[in-house]
Amino acid sequence: MLLQGKVALITGAGSGLGRAQAIEYAKEGAKVIVNGLNEERLAETEKLIKDNNGTVLSISADVSKKEDVQMMINKALEEFGTVDICVNNAAILADFKASLDIAEEEWDKIMAVNVKGIYLLTNELLPHMLEKGQGTFINVASIGGTIAGVGDAAYITSKHAVLGYTKQLAFNYAKDGIRAVSLCPGLIDTPMVRYAINEEHPAVVRQIASIPSGHIGSSEDVAQFSAYLASDKAKHINGVELKIDGGQSIG
Ligand SMILES: NC(=O)c1ccc[n+]([C@@H]2O[C@H](COP(=O)([O-])OP(=O)(O)OC[C@H]3O[C@@H](n4cnc5c(N)ncnc54)[C@H](O)[C@@H]3O)[C@@H](O)[C@H]2O)c1
Numbered sequence: 001m002l003l004q005g006k007v008a009l010i011t012g013a014g015s016g017l018g019r020a021q022a023i024e025y026a027k028e029g030a031k032v033i034v035n036g037l038n039e040e041r042l043a044e045t046e047k048l049i050k051d052n053n054g055t056v057l058s059i060s061a062d063v064s065k066k067e068d069v070q071m072m073i074n075k076a077l078e079e080f081g082t083v084d085i086c087v088n089n090a091a092i093l094a095d096f097k098a099s100l101d102i103a104e105e106e107w108d109k110i111m112a113v114n115v116k117g118i119y120l121l122t123n124e125l126l127p128h129m130l131e132k133g134q135g136t137f138i139n140v141a142s143i144g145g146t147i148a149g150v151g152d153a154a155y156i157t158s159k160h161a162v163l164g165y166t167k168q169l170a171f172n173y174a175k176d177g178i179r180a181v182s183l184c185p186g187l188i189d190t191p192m193v194r195y196a197i198n199e200e201h202p203a204v205v206r207q208i209a210s211i212p213s214g215h216i217g218s219s220e221d222v223a224q225f226s227a228y229l230a231s232d233k234a235k236h237i238n239g240v241e242l243k244i245d246g247g248q249s250i251g
Contacts, residue, residue, distance in 0.1 A: 001027075001028045001029035002028040002029070002227050002228065002230075002231040002233065003025055003028040003029045003030035003085070003227060003230060003231055004028070004029030004030075005029065006025075006029070006030045006031070006084040006085055006230075007030065007031045007032075007033070007076075007080045007081075007082050007083050007084050007085070008025045008030040008031070008032050008033070008083070008084065008085035008086070008087060008230065009032075009033040009035065009072075009076055009083050009085070009086050009087065009121075009125075010022045010025065010032060010033070010034055010035065010087040010089055011035045011036070011063050011087065011088055011089050011090035011117070011121065012035070012036055012063075012089040012090030012091065013032075013034035013035055013036050013042065013045050013058075013089070014034075014036030014037070014038045014041030014042045014044070014045055015036075015041055015190065015191050016188075016190030016191050016192055016219055017089055017140060017185065017188065017190055017219050017222050017223070018034070018036065018045075018087070018089040018090065019034075019041075019044075019045045019048070019219070020219030020220055020222065020223035021087055021089060021222070021223045021226045021227070022034045022045055022049060022056070023045070023048055023049055023052070023054075023223065024220070024223035024224060024226070024227045025085075025087075025223075025226075025227055025230070026049045026052060026054030026055070026056060027052060027054070028227045028231070030085070031054075031055040031056070031057075031080055032049065032054065032055070032056050032057075033056075033057045033058075033059060033072075033076045033079075033080070033083070034046060034049075034056060034057070034058045034059070035058075035059050035060070035061055035063070035072060035090070036058075036060065036090070037060065037062060038060075039058075039060050042058040042060060043058065045058065046058045057075070057076065057079050057080070059071075059072045059075055059076070063088075063090050063113060063117030063118075063120065063121055064109075064112035064113045064116055064117045064120070065120075066120055069117075069120045069121050069124050070124060072121075073121075073124045073125060073128075077128065082128070082132065083125055083128065083129075083135075084129075084134065084135060084136065085135075085136045085137075085138065085230045086121060086122070086125055086135070086136070086137050086138070087137075087138045087140065087226065087230070088117070088118040088121060088122070088137060088138070088139045088140060088162075089138075089140040090113060090117060091113060091114045091140070091155075091158070091192075092109065092110055092113050092114065092155075093110075093151055093152060093155045093192055093193075094106050094110060094152040094154055094155060095152055095196070096151060096152055096196075096201065096203040096204075097152040097153065097154075098152070098153055099153040101152075102152060102153055102154050106154065107154045110152075110154040110155060110158055111154065111157075111158055111161075114155065114158035114159070114161075114162065115158050115161045115162065115165070118139055118162060118165060119165065122137060122169065126173070126178070129177075129178060130173070130176050130177075130178070132177075133176065133177040134177040134178070135177065135178050135179070136178075136179045136180075136181075136230050137166070137169065137178070137179070137180040137181070138181055138183055138226055138229055138230050139162050139165070139166045139180060139181065139182050139183065140183050140185070140226075141159045141162040141163055141166070141182040141183065141184045141241060142155075142159040142184055142185060142186075143184050143185070143186045143243055143245050143248060143249045144156045144159045144160075145159035145160050145162055145163040145182060145184055145241060146160075146163070146184065146241065146243070146249065147249055149203070149206075149207075150186075150187070150203075150207055159184075162182055163182045163184075163241050166180045166181065166182040166239065166241070167182075167239045167240075169239075170238045170239030171239060174238050174239065179234075179235070179237070179238045180238065180239060181229050181234075181237055181238065181239070181240065181241075181242060182240070182241035182242070183222070183225070183226055183229060183241075183242060183244070184241050184242060184243045184244070184245070185217065185222050185243075185244050185245060186207075186211065186217060186243065186244070186245025186246060186248035186249060187204070187207045187208060187211065187216055187217065187245070187248060188216065188217045188218065188219060188221070188222055189216050189217070189218060189219070190219055197216070207248065210248055210251055211245070211246045211247065211248045212246065212247040212248075212250070212251065213246050213247070215246060216246075217244065217245070217246055221244060222244055225242075225244050229242065
């Protein structure tokens with residue numbers, strides 16, 4: 001198993017890619033801490049993992065709030081004694097709005113969850129990882145971290161920021177045993193985009209048309225790739241962004 005003996009924390013794990021990654025990581029032998037905002041949805045994720053004989057702890061916390069993040073890491077360390085892998089997956093999207101349509105509060109909220117949340121969690125975990133001389137961050141970005149047109153103006157900006165932050169993190173700490181990778185999915189069938197897969201959202205219809213195979217990706221496709229990237233088999237992959245998009249971004 002790819003992640004036997006590891007402890008992994010996955011944010012935004014009450015749905016979509018976060019839930020799929022939590023299930024996959026547990027299948028690959030990791031003990032998992034699942035985080036999210038909605039306790040009911042987290043409980044569903046927890047049950048799915050336990051039904052598979054996985055070990056799981058769920059913690060409801062807002063990744064954009066420092067006190068929540070501190071509470072979460074304290075609980076995780078108390079329960080498992082360590083965190084080897086952090087999957088910064090939680091994020092929000094403001095439909096496909098252009099700049100003029102995004103209010104300042106909405107902009108701030110997206111930046112707080114999608115960018116500041118990663119910084120807060122990383123800084124809370126780094127001292128512990130540096131002490132151990134190892135630690136891995138899988139920062140779930142998007143192909144929207146490399147191109148425009150696949151989200152709103154704040155979301156696209158935030159995902160470009162995730163790529164920059166991840167590079168700098170690896171640049172500063174790779175020598176200390178830290179790996180950080182930006183995982184960049186294309187359009188994937190999850191609650192974040194499912195509501196928009198119809199004619200009322202031409203931006204999404206256009207995205208599907210731009211996938212060479214014409215098929216939208218699944219959460220499991222991304223989860224399997226993520227588990228590999230988090231594993232020691234990927235030990236020479238650091239700082240870079242890796243796309244999983246069925247070729248969506250090549251045309
Ligand atoms: N679905 C896609 O097409 C797609 C494409 C590229 C990238 N992504 C990225 O994948 C990741 C997961 O998205 P998804 O598609 O599974 O969407 P999703 O909406 O199903 O999942 C996001 C999760 O994050 C949680 N969350 C939101 N704010 C939070 C906060 N402040 N603290 C803790 N949890 C919070 C939500 O409750 C939700 O469960 C995101 O980073 C998203 O940007 C998704």
